[in-house]
Amino acid sequence: MSVFLDRLPPVRGKLLADEALAPFTWFRVGGPADALFLPKDEADLAAFLSQLDPIIPVTVLGAASNVIVRDGGIAGVVVRLGPAFGKVAAEGMRVTAGAAALDSRVSVAAANAGIAGMEFFSGVPGQIGGALRMNAGCYGRETKDVLVEAYALKRNGERVTLKNADFRFSYRHTEASEDLIFVEALFEGTPDKPAAIMERIDALKARRETTQPIREKTGGSTFANPDPPGTPNQRSSWKLVDEAGMRGARRGGAQVSELHCNFLLNVGDATAADIEGLGEDVRAAVKAKSGVELRWEIKRIGRPAIDATLEGYLAKDA
Ligand SMILES: Cc1cc2nc3c(=O)[nH]c(=O)nc-3n(C[C@H](O)[C@H](O)[C@H](O)COP(=O)(O)OP(=O)(O)OC[C@H]3O[C@@H](n4cnc5c(N)ncnc54)[C@H](O)[C@@H]3O)c2cc1C
Known part of the structure; x- marks a missing residue:
């Protein structure tokens, strides 16, 4: 039992120390949670929160299909809701x-x-x-x-x-x-009619299969479209990224999708820093080309990895 877990309220669900988060995320990147809490039910979650020291940060993750968890992991308690x-x-x-x-x-x-x-x-x-x-x-x-x-x-x-x-x-x-x-x-x-609704669901799924890299390690649309839906001549983020010449651009193991260039991909061994850095490269290229400052739709959460040089320096001091 870690020292941190010892300081947390008792639970009926599971409480795990230094638990890897990358396997849960669509991008498959990121460091561990200081503590991962899988509450048994709502009463368990409510009791835990009511007793938890307010100083400890709490982050909730769903399917993690819209997040980049940074390489240094997430401070405090990460909550994942179960069955x-x-x-x-x-x-x-x-x-x-x-x-x-x-x-x-x-x-x-x-x-x-x-x-x-x-x-x-x-x-x-x-x-x-x-x-x-x-x-x-x-x-x-x-x-x-x-x-x-x-x-x-x-x-x-x-x-x-x-x-x-x-x-x-x-x-x-x-x-x-x-x-x-x-x-x-x-x-x-x-x-x-149920059959009519199911038909529309099937059509929507088929359309998606051909236009988005849905089987890749990705986080969905990276940047929100700059204009609200319904705006005349609405600009799409993917178009701005394309016009800025960033389709297929790479940084480390991260790549801008060739199929849909508002998607970033982990094409093998990307770190969270590669993916976030590539996103910033894209934002800079779009700003230079069209003057638009793209807004991240993907949530970037957690701590950056400790710089390797700093880590060595601290170890020497210890
Ligand atoms: C291939 C692909 C295609 C996608 N297509 C679309 C699309 O067409 N349209 C679209 O809108 N999105 C799309 N997305 C993005 C994503 O699926 C959505 O944003 C989705 O709603 C995120 O849900 P999640 O459970 O994965 O949330 P997470 O990614 O886990 O979290 C996202 C945010 O929600 C918060 N959150 C999660 N659960 C809770 C909770 N119980 N209480 C409070 N806060 C919570 C998190 O803290 C975080 O801030 C796509 C993603 C991928 C990978």
Whole structure:
């Protein structure tokens, strides 16, 4: 048992010290969590948070399909929600989904119940908690269009309800407090025939297969489009990246995708620093070419690796 774990409240789930995070992330990069907490259920998570020293940072990860975990790992406690948070149930035109449910499961459950409007979820490879945080969406629909309300735990463990308007959603962004851990959401759609909805889901999946590198080690769209959807002559990030000559550009083991140049790839042995550095190369090239400052859509979290020279210097002193 590590010294850090000894200072954390008791749990019914699992608490692991120095646990590698890279295997959980889509990019397959990044350092360990000081502590990884896999709560048994919501009561376990709430009790842990209520007793945890407020000085200790808490980070929650979903499917980690939209993050670069930096090479030095994440300080404090990383929370990953397990099966107890993965339930999905449909009633009438509404779907209740746990924050750890995969978005694609929610789209299929809705389709089977004859609820239209959630087809877009089938194209987002994350979990519902990540969808709430990112206002995930595709092909003209996003989380805000179907969300009624969501339930979250505050940093002190208290459960709160957020109505759709409380999120102040915008393109791939919400104003909901960063320290909330979403645990469940309620969505609403409109009636349609299950077969018709499934057909639209299949079409959406097929379109995605041919236009995005969905089987690679990636983090999805790297930069948010600079103009909100619906803007006349909307500029796309991928177009700006292409015009800046960055399609296929490389840094270490990281590469800008040839198929969709708003995607960065780990093409083998990339570090998080390679991927983030390549992203900054792209931003600089786009700024120089078109004057646009691209905004990172991917969340970059955690500590940079300790510089090898500094590490050697500190070891010598010890
Ligand atoms: C191949 C590929 C294609 C993609 N296509 C799309 C697309 O079409 N549209 C789109 O919108 N996105 C897309 N993405 C990005 C990504 O799938 C979405 O942003 C998704 O919503 C992230 O969910 P996640 O569970 O993976 O979140 P993570 O990547 O784990 O986390 C993202 C953020 O959400 C927070 N978070 C996660 N869970 C919770 C929780 N329970 N409570 C509070 N905060 C939480 C994290 O702290 C972090 O800040 C794509 C990604 C990939 C790899």
